[in-house]
Amino acid sequence: MNFIPSLEKAFTENSNTENAVAMSKYMKNNFQFFGIKTEERRRIFKTIWTENQKEVSDNPREISLFLYSKKERELHYCALEILIKNLKDNYIKEDIQLIEKLIITNSWWDTVDVIAKFLLGDYLRKFPLETDAVISRFSNSENMWLNRSAILFQLGYKEKTNFDLLKSICEKHKTSTEFFIQKAIGWALREYAKTNPEAVNDFVSVSNLKKMSEKEALKNIK
Incomplete structure (x- = not known):
């Protein structure tokens, strides 16, 4: 080579x-x-x-x-x-193993966020039936970066966002004291608020998120 x-x-x-x-x-x-x-x-x-x-x-x-x-x-x-x-458009099902390996290797926000949005997100667009199993596994992992990826993978989905899934993941991790988890919750909600601000505002108003998550989520909602 x-x-x-x-x-x-x-x-x-x-x-x-x-x-x-x-x-x-x-x-x-x-x-x-x-x-x-x-x-x-x-x-x-x-x-x-x-x-x-x-x-x-x-x-x-x-x-x-x-x-x-x-x-x-x-x-x-x-x-x-x-x-x-x-x-892109060439994923095979086994690629989830590669994606997971990349998330947990040399992990920091600069690479994990790219992997979550552009690799994990695209992979699950191609294999939507894998979403529940993959995101459940990532969300339940003890690895914080897999948790963050589960929160962020829908960043580019816009109107195709599964908001019920996003809400459930946010609820699961909302008490986390990890900076990168609190920030991810706020970021994911803020991004979806560009598509559906009322839904995000309603969720935040009743979900008792950490202050950082709440502030980030509502940043662009007037």
Whole structure:
């Protein structure tokens, strides 16, 4: 395979130590960085991807998992971009195992939120009959990031949002003291409020959410 070595080489050549330190600090020093800012990273990535398009298209899952095993965060971002593009309309049922692995590996909000909306959300659009089982399992997990993903997976659903399901998940986790859970509840409700503000307002008024969740949920409702 040529794609991954070429990508690592290009990122190494364009690394910036000062940026890397700042980026790592922003992520609570959970990850190492090459120090390449988003626009430049995407430019380099697109060039290397174009040069190795067939290799990536033929092996998106394997390449993405390998990139996700690397220590630099920029490579994790590239892994997700590959999957989002190549798996759209091409999911197989077994991909839920890949999605779950990505959620619980190198977990932080910057990747988990992308996975929840663009991978888990799209997967369950293709396999809607899997929704109850998958979301129940994620929501009941002891892994906080799986819980957050269960709350957020409908972010792009708009009028197709299953609000009863969203409400039940919010109710289940509303007493959580985890910042990322409280924030996710508010974010998911705020997003659906763009489609149905009255329903969200009514739910919040009787659900006794944590203050952070309530504030986020009602942020754009007048």
